[in-house]
Amino acid sequence: MSRRIKRKPMAEINVVPYIDVTLVLLIIFMITAPLIQQGVEVDLPQAEAKELLQEQEQEPPIIVSIDAEGLYYMDIGENPDEPLDLESIKIKVAAVLRQKPKTNVVVGGDSRIGYGKVITLMVALQTAGVENVGLMTQSPDTGQ
Amino acid sequence: MKSVKAALFIFIGVFVLSGCGTTGSGESGPTDGEGGAGNGYDSGASTTGIDGGETYGAGAYAGNSVFDPANPRGTRVIKFAFDSSEVAAEYLPVVAAHAEYLVANPDKSVVLEAHADERGSREYNIALSEHRGNSVADLMKFQSVSPNQVQVMSYGEEKPLSYGHDELSWEQNRRVEIIYFGE
Amino acid sequence: MLKRLFLLLIILPTPVLAALEIEITEGIEGAAPIAIVPFGWQGMAAGAPLDIGAVVAADLSRSGRFKALPTRDMLTKPTDATKIRFRNWQALGQDNLLIGQIRETGAGQFVIQFQLFDVYKGEQLAGYSMPSSAKSLRHTAHRISDMVYEHLTGQKGAFSTRIAYVTVKRLGKGKSQYRLQVADADGFNPQTITTSAEPIMSPAWSPNGEKIAYVSFEAHRSAVYIQTVFSGKRERVSSAPGINGAPAWSPDGSKLSMTLSVGGSADIYILDLITGSLRQLTKGYSIETESAWSRDGRTIAYTSDRGGKPQIYQIPVQGGKARRLTYEGSYNARPVFSPDGKSLAMIHGQGGDYRIAVLDLDSGLLQVLTKGRLDESPSFAPNGSMILYAAKKGERGLLAAVSADGRVHQKLVMKGGEVRDPAWSPFK
Numbered sequence: 001m002s003r004r005i006k007r008k009p010m011a012e013i014n015v016v017p018y019i020d021v022t023l024v025l026l027i028i029f030m031i032t033a034p035l036i037q038q039g040v041e042v043d044l045p046q047a048e049a050k051e052l053l054q055e056q057e058q059e060p061p062i063i064v065s066i067d068a069e070g071l072y073y074m075d076i077g078e079n080p081d082e083p084l085d086l087e088s089i090k091i092k093v094a095a096v097l098r099q100k101p102k103t104n105v106v107v108g109g110d111s112r113i114g115y116g117k118v119i120t121l122m123v124a125l126q127t128a129g130v131e132n133v134g135l136m137t138q139s140p141d142t143g144q
Numbered sequence: 145m146k147s148v149k150a151a152l153f154i155f156i157g158v159f160v161l162s163g164c165g166t167t168g169s170g171e172s173g174p175t176d177g178e179g180g181a182g183n184g185y186d187s188g189a190s191t192t193g194i195d196g197g198e199t200y201g202a203g204a205y206a207g208n209s210v211f212d213p214a215n216p217r218g219t220r221v222i223k224f225a226f227d228s229s230e231v232a233a234e235y236l237p238v239v240a241a242h243a244e245y246l247v248a249n250p251d252k253s254v255v256l257e258a259h260a261d262e263r264g265s266r267e268y269n270i271a272l273s274e275h276r277g278n279s280v281a282d283l284m285k286f287q288s289v290s291p292n293q294v295q296v297m298s299y300g301e302e303k304p305l306s307y308g309h310d311e312l313s314w315e316q317n318r319r320v321e322i323i324y325f326g327e
Numbered sequence: 328m329l330k331r332l333f334l335l336l337i338i339l340p341t342p343v344l345a346a347l348e349i350e351i352t353e354g355i356e357g358a359a360p361i362a363i364v365p366f367g368w369q370g371m372a373a374g375a376p377l378d379i380g381a382v383v384a385a386d387l388s389r390s391g392r393f394k395a396l397p398t399r400d401m402l403t404k405p406t407d408a409t410k411i412r413f414r415n416w417q418a419l420g421q422d423n424l425l426i427g428q429i430r431e432t433g434a435g436q437f438v439i440q441f442q443l444f445d446v447y448k449g450e451q452l453a454g455y456s457m458p459s460s461a462k463s464l465r466h467t468a469h470r471i472s473d474m475v476y477e478h479l480t481g482q483k484g485a486f487s488t489r490i491a492y493v494t495v496k497r498l499g500k501g502k503s504q505y506r507l508q509v510a511d512a513d514g515f516n517p518q519t520i521t522t523s524a525e526p527i528m529s530p531a532w533s534p535n536g537e538k539i540a541y542v543s544f545e546a547h548r549s550a551v552y553i554q555t556v557f558s559g560k561r562e563r564v565s566s567a568p569g570i571n572g573a574p575a576w577s578p579d580g581s582k583l584s585m586t587l588s589v590g591g592s593a594d595i596y597i598l599d600l601i602t603g604s605l606r607q608l609t610k611g612y613s614i615e616t617e618s619a620w621s622r623d624g625r626t627i628a629y630t631s632d633r634g635g636k637p638q639i640y641q642i643p644v645q646g647g648k649a650r651r652l653t654y655e656g657s658y659n660a661r662p663v664f665s666p667d668g669k670s671l672a673m674i675h676g677q678g679g680d681y682r683i684a685v686l687d688l689d690s691g692l693l694q695v696l697t698k699g700r701l702d703e704s705p706s707f708a709p710n711g712s713m714i715l716y717a718a719k720k721g722e723r724g725l726l727a728a729v730s731a732d733g734r735v736h737q738k739l740v741m742k743g744g745e746v747r748d749p750a751w752s753p754f755k
Binding site for chain 2: 588
């Protein structure tokens with residue numbers, strides 16, 4: 001008799017540790033997810049260099065560059081040598097993405113400009129609908 | 145601060161997990177409902193179509209097209225089956241009564257306005273309605289009505305009595321109207 | 328003053344009231360992207376009298392083979408070739424680019440110049456300059472569409488052609504007003520060429536596009552008329568006892584086949600328009616109607632119910648043995664040959680629905696193109712790309728068009744009236 005009484009609770013699975021583990025895993029994922037994104041942005045230039053080259057043959061990415069004075073330029077539009085404000089960059093990028101949603105956008109920042117300028121630009125691109133922003137290791141505009 | 149954040153994550157996590165269950169079961173509910181609503185709409189639409197047809201034609205013409213055995217000549221409209229120019233048996237007394245009257249009154253004459261429903265091609269329907277008119281005219285001529293007293297006008301689907309797109313309207317429109325000159 | 332106002336009212340051209348509006352209800356997935364930049368303007372007025380770019384864009388989109396880039400998505404709007412940066416159009420994924428300019432050369436006189444480019448090769452495909460009066464600007468725009476279409480597809484464009492159709496307005500008390508109208512292929516510029524209180528039917532364009540043959544019941548009985556579109560002059564070519572219907576022109580325009588029932592039952596007759604002689608082609612008590620000439624003018628396809636149900640038959644123009652062409656379905660009527668003569672469009676009835684189908688004359692395969700319940704009166708575009716037909720929705724009749732492969736569907740809706748019996752004009 002006593003055996004039966006002891007075995008009876010064993011028939012039910014104790015889900016408490018299971019929920020514990022699930023929730024802990026969930027928390028780990030939630031914390032690491034943004035970290036992974038940030039990490040990718042930093043690692044991008046070298047890791048994606050080859051990929052971009054491959055895609056370049058069919059779909060050249062849109063290049064948004066920042067010169068030493070912090071002015072923005074784009075390789076599309078009326079005149080690529082004319083500085084643009086963030087708003088017109090957003091409009092142009094959004095137009096391209098409406099027609100070709102898979103277009104890549106890369107940012108080429110001058111080495112002397114501040115981190116903040118790049119972030120502002122990337123946020124602007126993100127609001128325009130760009131999913132992945134690549135970073136160029138050297139801006140083509142830094143020739144001078 | 146951090147512990148508060150962690151607690152929030154847990155809370156959100158639980159919410160997400162439980163949320164999955166509810167949306168899953170909840171989803172079938174609204175879809176069923178939508179399906180029902182859709183069906184309701186459909187039947188509603190077709191009903192209004194039929195209603196429209198009735199108000200247009202049947203009401204005005206019902207009295208005229210129903211065969212009255214006591215007064216066969218009171219019936220002036222002969223109806224036909226789809227893509228057929230055969231005069232149905234029930235209308236033979238009608239044609240006979242008109243023929244009798246025409247034989248008795250050689251100074252009277254009729255125009256047989258022949259029509260078709262809107263289905264199929266317009267020109268074919270003109271020819272089809274003429275066959276209907278000819279069927280009635282031939283029956284009258286068999287009963288010694290002079291050919292001069294009978295004229296067939298075929299209008300095909302151009303002059304419908306009822307404008308609906310359903311059998312109820314089409315039945316009204318597949319017809320030969322017997323019209324006396326000077327009436 | 329009042330008198331003057333009244334005069335002015337008379338002089339002013341009547342405004343376009345009943346324009347057909349075209350909407351594309353279903354398009355092709357793989358339509359080629361093309362950017363049509365709003366045309367530049369050099370003239371006295373502040374803006375161009377017509378947005379030619381928009382007309383061309385609408386034309387090309389309507390064909391279903393092109394997808395015009397919305398102007399709001401254009402990164403730049405060059406109007407002259409030196410300002411083009413192909414990179415911009417490549418980034419937008421466009422295959423081709425059309426730019427142009429409208430230049431005012433005198434009062435109401437313009438020169439329209441346009442250039443078509445291949446965006447990926449970065450080279451010009453075509454460039455033209457053409458004069459136009461203010462009145463014909465729209466027509467010029469359609470001609471530009473034709474040229475672009477031909478350059479890019481290899482097929483002649485049919486945008487500058489016209490369509491004829493019949494409109495019906497119910498006036499109540501069983502009275503109606505019927506109008507035979509002619510409009511541009513995009514539904515603009517409708518002009519009434521005949522008005523009647525009795526039905527008008529079956530318009531058919533002469534092969535040179537100058538005349539229209541049609542059936543009118545205006546004398547309270549059917550008669551076939553031939554009317555010159557430009558002058559409005561017309562002549563009654565048949566008013567035999569019984570049916571006078573379904574006129575069809577021979578490809579050389581010298582003969583007109585018709586359906587007459589003077590011999591007791593509807594049969595096909597051929598009227599020689601030069602000599603005036605009439606010859607009966609088919610005989611018998613069954614219905615023979617809706618003749619259509621083959622491209623070589625040697626045979627005629629028509630509807631006959633000699634087998635009990637309406638089906639399509641073909642007979643040599645000189646007379647002889649008729650051959651049945653359709654076997655699928657219990658109702659096939661109103662045949663019309665495609666411009667290349669290789670197929671036959673018709674009304675195909677099956678399961679209570681009447682739809683437009685195309686029969687391939689070589690393989691004998693029948694393809695149903697439309698999805699309506701009461702589709703009728705098919706008419707090919709002169710380049711064979713589209714079939715215009717009449718459909719019914721609610722209590723109204725409207726026109727619709729389907730591409731010859733059945734992939735593009737359009738609806739032509741006329742405000743405040745019923746429209747039916749369409750006929751697409753030949754090339755000019």
